Amino acid sequence: MVADWYHHKLRDLLHHFASPESGGDEPTPDNVIINGIGQGFCHDCNYEEFHQSDDGPTLYRFINAATFGAITVSIDDHYFVVVEIDGAPVHPAKDTVHNINEGTFHELITHIRIDIGQRYSALVFPKDDRKEKSYWMRAQLDNSQFPKNPKHNISKAIVSYKEISNPHSKETTDHILTYLPGDNHINPHYGYFRSIHKDAIHVKDRTVTEYIDIDFHNDEHEVNRPFMDGRNCKLPHKTNYLALALAEYEIPQKSCLWLDYDDEDIVRIVFQNFDDDEHPLHLHGHKFWVLGQGNPNSGPFNAHDDHLNLEHPVYRDTVTINGHSYLVIQFVANNPGIWFFHCHIDWHMNIGMGFIISVDVDDVVERLGTTEHLNKCQWY
Numbered sequence: 001m002v003a004d005w006y007h008h009k010l011r012d013l014l015h016h017f018a019s020p021e022s023g024g025d026e027p028t029p030d031n032v033i034i035n036g037i038g039q040g041f042c043h044d045c046n047y048e049e050f051h052q053s054d055d056g057p058t059l060y061r062f063i064n065a066a067t068f069g070a071i072t073v074s075i076d077d078h079y080f081v082v083v084e085i086d087g088a089p090v091h092p093a094k095d096t097v098h099n100i101n102e103g104t105f106h107e108l109i110t111h112i113r114i115d116i117g118q119r120y121s122a123l124v125f126p127k128d129d130r131k132e133k134s135y136w137m138r139a140q141l142d143n144s145q146f147p148k149n150p151k152h153n154i155s156k157a158i159v160s161y162k163e164i165s166n167p168h169s170k171e172t173t174d175h176i177l178t179y180l181p182g183d184n185h186i187n188p189h190y191g192y193f194r195s196i197h198k199d200a201i202h203v204k205d206r207t208v209t210e211y212i213d214i215d216f217h218n219d220e221h222e223v224n225r226p227f228m229d230g231r232n233c234k235l236p237h238k239t240n241y242l243a244l245a246l247a248e249y250e251i252p253q254k255s256c257l258w259l260d261y262d263d264e265d266i267v268r269i270v271f272q273n274f275d276d277d278e279h280p281l282h283l284h285g286h287k288f289w290v291l292g293q294g295n296p297n298s299g300p301f302n303a304h305d306d307h308l309n310l311e312h313p314v315y316r317d318t319v320t321i322n323g324h325s326y327l328v329i330q331f332v333a334n335n336p337g338i339w340f341f342h343c344h345i346d347w348h349m350n351i352g353m354g355f356i357i358s359v360d361v362d363d364v365v366e367r368l369g370t371t372e373h374l375n376k377c378q379w380y
């Protein structure tokens with residue numbers, strides 16, 4: 001598990017961030033950690049250790065649990081074959097299997113950029129000329145999204161065959177090995193990851209299309225806040241959304257964008273990001289197909305653009321929308337309940353960057369009847 005790290009309490013940082021004095025600049029992390037261990041503020045530093053099999057590939061599951069930082073992971077002189085994304089299996093990257101069988105290593109992935117909340121499983125293979133007993137795993141924060149540079153933006157762990165020893169490996173920068181910068185490789189123009197979800201046929205149909213604009217501007221107290229379709233979502237702190245709905249509270253409906261669907265509706269959402277920064281968007285209770293993802297600064301989605309991936313889109317629950325760009329997703333609303341769709345940057349979520357997907361709630365109300373047991377859960 002990789003994450004960013006702050007040396008100050010979240011409560012204090014958030015208090016400053018959600019005030020006019022911050023000018024909308026999020027707190028920059030101080031460090032990055034792998035399974036809770038990082039370097040940068042130590043003399044005799046500790047390292048997390050992983051054992052790599054000598055008999056074949058080792059499966060690693062990577063999770064980015066950061067507050068603010070997208071993190072790129074790599075292992076020196078090793079490459080990744082991605083087999084799962086956000087809990088959904090995928091076909092390996094284009095040409096990977098062919099290359100393994102052929103014993104060549106073109107087009108292979110050596111770095112995975114993981115945005116906040118995203119998960120990847122990858123088979124890790126050594127290059128065929130392995131000489132060392134141990135190698136560095138590296139986790140590096142993407143500084144481009146931060147208001148200032150972090151004090152320390154890279155930490156390492158040790159990947160060893162047999163016994164742990166201090167690695168002397170260098171970062172893999174071999175020109176025949178390609179770099180996986182992020183979700184852009186799920187774009188149909190790249191075709192890296194192919195969903196193998198059996199219901200992908202649904203991407204050809206749709207019941208409803210929503211257009212949601214994302215923007216940041218100052219509220220009436222001069223605090224810079226996110227707005228989704230013009231709504232800043234104030235979360236209830238003392239109960240959960242389902243309890244609110246069952247109790248017929250109107251608070252979240254008034255504050256948040258609230259989209260109601262019937263069971264089995266097929267929903268396409270076109271997000272347009274008018275903000276400079278990227279945002280990792282995460283939906284609870286469902287996964288979605290990523291039909292289109294514009295590059296940074298590619299502008300609004302052109303409805304006449306036929307560059308959507310309707311053949312083999314990746315199926316996941318967290319995806320990045322780039323700065324001044326667009327994102328097109330589609331999902332089947334088949335999990336009745338009230339679900340949060342939010343930016344996974346904790347700073348943004350805490351100042352209202354999210355909205356509600358409500359699926360067949362009348363049916364849930366009828367079946368549950370009472371809210372009393374739900375009130376035991378103090379958070380959604």
Ligand SMILES: [Cu+2]
Pocket residue numbers: 278279280343344345348349353
């Ligand atoms: Cu955000």
